[in-house]
Amino acid sequence: MAVGVHRVVIVGSGFAGLFAARRLEGAPCEVTVVDRRTYHLFQPLLYQVATGILSEGDVAPPTREVLRRQPNARVVLGEVVDVDAAARVVTARSPVGETALGYDSLIVAAGSAPSYFGHDEFAVHAPGLKSLDDALEVRGRIFGAFEMAESEPDPERRAAWLTFALVGAGPTGVELAGQIAELSRQSLRGRYRAIDPATARIVLLDGAPRILPAFDERLSARAADRLRELGVEIEPSAMVVGVDADGIDVQGSDGARRRLVTRTKVWSAGVQASPLGALLARRAGAALGRHGQVEVEPDCTLPGHPEIFVVGDLMSLDGLPGLAEVAMQSGLHAASEIDRRLGGDPRPRRFQYRDLGSLAAISRGYAIGQRGRVQVWGRPGWVIWLTVHLVFLTGFKSRVAALFHWVFSLFGRARYEQSTTLRQVTARTASPSRPG
Template sequence: MIIGSGFGGLTAAKTLKRANADVTLIARTTHHLFQPLLYQVATGIISEGEIAPPTRQILKDQDNAQVVLGDVTSIDLEKQVVHSSLLGHDYSTPYDSLIVAAGAGQSYFGNDHFAEWAPGMKSIDDALELRGRILGAFEQAERSSDPVRRRKLMTFTVVGAGPTGVEMAGQIAELANETLKGTFRHIDPTDARVILLDAAPAVLPPFGPKLGDKARKRLEKLGVEIQLSAMVTDVDRNGLTVKHADGTIERIESWCKVWSAGVSASPLGKNLAEQSGVELDRAGRVKVGPDLSIPGHPNVFVVGDMMAVDGVPGWHRVPSRADATPPSRSRPSSRGAAPPSVRHSSSSTRGRWPPCRGTAQWSRSERSSSAGSSPGSAGWRCTWSISSASRIAW
């Protein structure tokens, strides 16, 4: 049995394709999510379907594998049973060998109430929520005659200067300075203020000073304001409070806030530790052996963002898998095309389509359509809209 359909779980399932074993993969979603590109969904560069192919579709030709939907609530190591729930019904599934790849979630460092006002970016729902808030901020500013309110609406704050935060801040700045430039009548999107904050003294601290300095200069060139050694102490509807290294307190009025400051491993790690005595690190990751098993249970393995392992030659722990890609600025020439890593999940005609810039997505025109037509010709149009899934508190 495999818990989780992320990189670790899906790789494990595919690796067992020719094994003499029945493979059951259980996950809380029906798709595999390519998390490194969530920030592009959040800013409308790509659609959510391009980074979330159905797990069953991926494994449909693997005869020894089945996918079941469910939220794993606990693991009984003694009885070798996984307990899960789905739509109010409880299930118990026995296993011979278990691979736990339940990943990690957003960490607010004990301030979970921040989540209401500063969403993280760990799921498709998170990205769609942020897309609505980001684009909604410009739309509200367009209709507001109050300069103070406009300034708050057009101030975007990103907490956390790791890869996700760097990418997000840069993409919002590019959205304001390039994609939306000249498209509004009552506001100038280039007046938007994008602020990147981190309690650490450097950008991209896990990647060393050379890369961090390069990312900082690139962001500053895009117009992003960077505040380092700046700890966010409070977040509310209208903004956030920051404590700087010299002890000064600053209040930033900002309607749209993004949280990318930390991760914590799945609570299943604690569940395993309580039964087996295995150690957890500060982020809740399970300290496994060189073969990724937990002590006393050679048939139970922990992989991906849930695991912590030291002392293995050639192995070095990196930040969360979702944050494992270097910062990059999407090139306009590739806009509208599926990212190479997930291109298999999009239309076979995608490669023929001209780029669709910024927050735009290609869609079939309701007024005219012709078989075989492509974007840029009759029957197609380039458009964007606020996500209907967003739950915006206007």
């Protein structure tokens, strides 16, 4: 690295981190992107990896590939374990040891993780859907459930394998429910001999009184109607209070508890900030919000540390939601602030979020969307959803591959990403493998 060149360290290669890095292309600085993964994850499409539509490569292009034509950017694989705000040094740990990365400007975009509301033990039997590992695990559990049902002679145990419980009725839960319904009713038709996949139960639960609470009530109702047409059972005002290998315990609005026997559970009921937020709070005197997000100034910097930006899901500012669009725009804002400073303009600019609307794909050919008072649903909504996701997918190869899979999904029943092993079926509860 050239002596005297402004050093920018970006923690995280998600939407916020990657958009920040690309915004600094051509700027008079050296950019280092550090992350514990070597790819940029298009998180909104993880549910399609989990249901066999897309491959992991379609939603996770290598970060080095994305930044290959940006000479002032480099990538470091490692997990950030310390931030020394006084010395302006980030420490990243990898199998080869610890690496100290000095910085003049720091952008922290470490993202978020599933929240089990104080019951982290639920994760063993009900994985979230926030990472590529999660998506592959959930895919193994979903397709593996049909395989286990095919081999299970006992009717009650077979029914348990063919019952899918999705906890959380936000966009992820709703989209996953719709895809599992289509998978069982259409894509897997005629694939098995001892079972009929169409008899599978898909149960969508949420503590809120309706699904998709961030959307207008009318759109939420349309989405619910579409899910019911697909055979999804919707249970609002249902709190999950227990999770184990054989099922979940549900508490209704009247306080009564009941048991849902199911071997396949997926959790999308809440998120919490990356643990890096708590580290920043200790090392830089930052304050934390309700879900562990770091409270920032209007320009996304830490109070007392104008050289440190916190963006994306990790920041707490004006009640902004943890959406991909917020991450993209805040990452761009942080990079623009650094670029302006390097150009001789030190005045901070307030981050202004532009709400471009929300979309959710309920099933193939059917999506809902809203922006302000404008609402769309059905096939027009799906076309808009398709266009937006193609635009924001990173890399030409990813766009072509995704479009190919979507076309086949829309006009046919094929899903090519169904590979499952016995170990993936049991996932985190698997026992050590034996030779032979």
